[in-house]
Amino acid sequence: MSEILLVRHGETSWNAAGRVQGWAPVGLNAAGRRQARRLARHLAAEHEDANVTLVTSDLARARETAAPIAAAFDVEPTTDSRLRERDFGRYQGLDSTDLFDRFPELDLLADGSDAATYTPDSGESWIDVRDRVLDAVADLRERARSADCTVIAVTHHNPIRLAFGRLRDLDLTTALTRHSFENGSITWIRDGRIDLAGHVPSLSDSG
Numbered sequence: 001m002s003e004i005l006l007v008r009h010g011e012t013s014w015n016a017a018g019r020v021q022g023w024a025p026v027g028l029n030a031a032g033r034r035q036a037r038r039l040a041r042h043l044a045a046e047h048e049d050a051n052v053t054l055v056t057s058d059l060a061r062a063r064e065t066a067a068p069i070a071a072a073f074d075v076e077p078t079t080d081s082r083l084r085e086r087d088f089g090r091y092q093g094l095d096s097t098d099l100f101d102r103f104p105e106l107d108l109l110a111d112g113s114d115a116a117t118y119t120p121d122s123g124e125s126w127i128d129v130r131d132r133v134l135d136a137v138a139d140l141r142e143r144a145r146s147a148d149c150t151v152i153a154v155t156h157h158n159p160i161r162l163a164f165g166r167l168r169d170l171d172l173t174t175a176l177t178r179h180s181f182e183n184g185s186i187t188w189i190r191d192g193r194i195d196l197a198g199h200v201p202s203l204s205d206s207g
Contacts, residue, residue: 002144004137004151004189005043006160008202009057009065010035011183018096021061022088022123028064035184035202040068042200043186047073047150053143056154057083065184066154077154082136085156089123108173116172126172133159134166141192157181167194 010032014021028036056066058079066077091103100107108115108126119125136159144151158176165175167189181187184202188195 002141002148002191004140004144004153006163006181006187006189007039007065007069007152007154008157008160008181008183008185008187009059009061009154010039012061014093015183020088020091020094020096020099022085022092023059024092025060027060032061032065032183036065036068038202039065039184039186040072043069043152044072051147051149053147053149053151054078054154055080055083055140055151057081057085057156057159059084059156062154062156069152069154080136080153082132083153083155083159086126086129086158087120087123089120091120091123108176126176129158130162130172133162137163137166137189141189160187163189164194167192 010028012021012026012032013029014024014026016029016031052073052075054066054070054073054075054077056062056077056079058081062083063079070077091099091106100110104110105118106115107113116126119128140151140153143149157180160181161176161179164179164187165172170178181199182202186200188199
């Protein structure tokens with residue numbers, strides 16, 4: 001059975017403040033570091049005898065989340081920039097609370113919206129993000145199948161949404177707006193099928 005575990009990175013101060021992160025070099029906050037340690041313990045306990053390959057987005061918050069997982073399995077993580085969050089360009093760092101009111105060009109749910117193809121200055125469109133993320137996930141699935149291993153991929157909220165959407169045959173807008181995946185959560189792809197029953201939401205942890 002091929003298995004991919006999509007791990008959303010731990011919390012950052014920008015997550016907590018509701019700021020648009022994109023490619024910003026923001027590290028984990030204290031809660032995020034606790035989540036990363038909890039993830040490592042949980043994964044090591046659940047996959048004690050597994051042949052594990054660890055892949056991570058190259059953004060700081062993902063690499064920091066991957067570090068204790070790598071230590072728990074005694075493996076060297078590889079980075080894949082295709083697993084990055086969307087590059088939001090000039091909108092990066094802004095408060096997300098009223099973002100769509102201020103910038104309706106970003107609103108996927110607006111009537112007649114072209115937000116899926118809109119490319120921010122110095123950023124990328126949702127179509128571009130979807131294409132690179134799905135290419136990466138296809139490669140991860142092939143690696144899991146050919147090497148008969150469990151692939152743990154540390155990534156971001158929207159890449160997980162896009163992978164989920166493809167495997168549930170959702171259109172782009174539905175994939176990006178219907179489901180949420182918490183910081184420090186795990187979502188399974190088993191034999192090419194997404195398993196929401198296997199989704200493990202982040203839990204509070206003092207360790």
